[in-house]
Every structure is written in C-alpha cells, then in structure tokens.
Amino acid sequence: MTVVDRDTDDAASWGNAGYLTPGFAVPLPEPAALRAGLKVLSPASPVQVSGIPDTNLLRFATRFLPRCSHRRWDHALRAISPINRIALQAHEELDATGTAAAVVHRDPILVGFRDSADLKAKLTELRHVVASGMPVRSDVLTASETRSLEPTLSAEVSCGMLLHDQRSIDPPMFLRLLRKTVLDEGGRILAGQDVVALNVSGRGVAARSADGAVTQADIAVLACGAWLSPLARQFGVRQPVQAGRGYSFRMPPEANMPTRPTYLPTQRVVCTPLADGATRVSGIMEFARPNHPQNPDRFTTIAAAADPMLSTVDWTLRTEEWCGSRPCTADGLPLVGASHSERVFVHGGHGMWGMTQGPATAKLLARQIATGNPPSELAALNPLR
C-alpha cells in the first residue's frame, strides 16, 4: 500500500476534537443547523460563511437546505446507524495494531448546559439515535453533580449529562501512531505529493503529482478530505464535498481547563484533554473554500462562547491556533464505495464525524475491494448516489 499525501498539517484528522462518540454522530443537515445558519451574519454565530461563495458552495447549499427537516434527518440517521454501531469496535481493532496510546479517555463524555431546554433537546436527539438502532447510555445530572465531576465549570451550568461508552483521543498522536503502523506493516507514505490527475488504463491507475512524479497502483482510493470533489468528479461522483471549516487551539495544563472530555453543545465548543495534560478547544462551522485564509477572530469567538461556562480561564495562554476543513456532504452521509471506474474507489465526506466513523467505513471498503461485494452497511453511502 502507498499513501500519497500533500500535507497532513492542514488535514482535519490532525486538528479535530478527537471525540470518538457514535452516540453523538448524527447527520449535519437538521433544523437546528438551519436555525444556526440563519445567524451567519452575526460574528458571534458558530456557523459562518467566508469569502465569495463559489459554485461548489452554491451546489452544496441548494442540496443541503431542503434536507434540514426532521423527517430527512431521521432518514439519514437510520442510514448511518449501522456504521455508528461498529465504529468503536473498528477503533479497538486499530488499537491492537498500535494506536491504543492515543486514547486519552474512556470515561463518559460530560455535557454541560446553561439551559434545561437545551438538555431536553439533546435528550430528544438521543432518543432518535436509540430508535435508529444505536444503543446509547446516558445520565442526566443536576448542576452540582455536573460541577462536582468537573469543578472547572462555572455556576452558569444549570444541568448536565454523561454519555457513556464513548472515548476521546489525542488526534496528532493518533496520526503519528497510524503512520507508524502503516510503515511497520510494509506500506509506503509519499509525503509532499500534490496529486493533480489520475489516469486509469488497463495496467492500473497512475497518480500524477504537481511536481511531475507519477505513482502507479492497481487501484486507487480517493481519500482527500475537503479536496475530494475535483479529483472524484471525473469518476462520476456528483455529490459536492464542501469544506466546513473548524478552528481549534491548545490551552496549557495551568489554564484551569476541564480535565475530562467536556462538550458545551449550545455554545458549540468542545474541550478535549490531550495526552500531555493540555486541552484542545475547538468549534465553529465556517463554509468557505478549504484554502481560504483563516480568520483570527474565530478563535476569540470560541473563547467568548465558552468563557461564561468555565470558572476562570486566561484565554491569552492559547497556542497552536489551527483551522481545517471538515469534508461535508449535503445529505450528511459519507461517500464510500466504488466509482464509475473499477480501479478507483472513494472514501470521504464524513463531515463532523470522520474520526469516529472512518476506521469502520475504511474496513468495510477494504472488504468491498477485496471481495468485489459491497457490504450492506455501505449501501446508503454509495458515492454515485
């Protein structure tokens, strides 16, 4: 196996929040996303549009908006449920190959709410998740129970929830270990290669990079995140993949941040303890071109949203400010399976949940490639839909 990769620093898999939470892994198009989207003109909104909308964003928006209904969201949830059910099992298999050290927490995820109505909405969502066939265990907490579990939360937190049987990882460490596993298993990683064209012939697939290098293979799997559409389109993939950019930064151990994975859904802020005792803080959904310059104000927006929910935080301590692109599809489902060419397969479009679902969908795709039979779990994820 040869991995051809341009640069991992801008990969979503590096800068994400590291929650492996199938209980939360619901499709993006839903009425709440639409309501948040209507506030894009406010700089404090967690949903933003940056730059001049291009044709990809317009194609995405015209498909995404009609899907933001309860009925269509529930339909998509049922389609992704078979993947969510096996997501953590696939991670356990990866652990056994060498990524286990990147798992920082197997404790329940703590969710903090300022308003009991938001807790109620989350519980309703969880009931739909359970009805879709994904078992989830959760406990509702009072304000004092929430704060006794996580004393860094402020008096603004009026109630909470524990979501059991999930986990969180240190994403950069996970990538390092995964890379080592690939090399240990005899794979090659060709870094710094920007693939600009794929040519299929009777002999195989040739990936040509911008510097003229050509990598030859029997088959190719296109797994290029938010940059999927330009390469995949020629192989029949019509669904646009849109960059939903997220922002994250690092707070040092002395910053008095939560020591367990803590999610503030109303503020759309995620706090993730890293392996070295620091905390990664992430948020924002900004629709833009993947290479659009990052907006430094977004880091302040995240900090300002989280601040009232935390006791005392010196936000000036933040470092490692990062921005990267979630590969979002308009129907909220990944694109995994065969393309028009029998030599080219697709693995992408996991949106907000690629860390959680990626190993499961990759394993199913590997089985499809090896046997020629598409597994039933991938039926709804057909990239040619």
Ligand SMILES: Cc1cc2nc3c(=O)[nH]c(=O)nc-3n(C[C@H](O)[C@H](O)[C@H](O)COP(=O)(O)OP(=O)(O)OC[C@H]3O[C@@H](n4cnc5c(N)ncnc54)[C@H](O)[C@@H]3O)c2cc1C
């Ligand atoms: C702020 C944030 C928080 C998130 N939190 C979570 C979370 O808690 N849990 C979760 O499950 N998911 C989370 N996600 C989503 C998750 O990170 C993504 O779904 C996942 O990482 C996508 O993986 P990918 O491999 O498809 O894309 P990427 O990780 O972006 O990788 C794509 C790779 O392809 C390379 N590439 C692209 N085009 C080319 C080309 N032409 N030639 C060569 N190389 C190319 C890129 O350089 C990159 O290395 C989050 C995302 C963000 C941004």
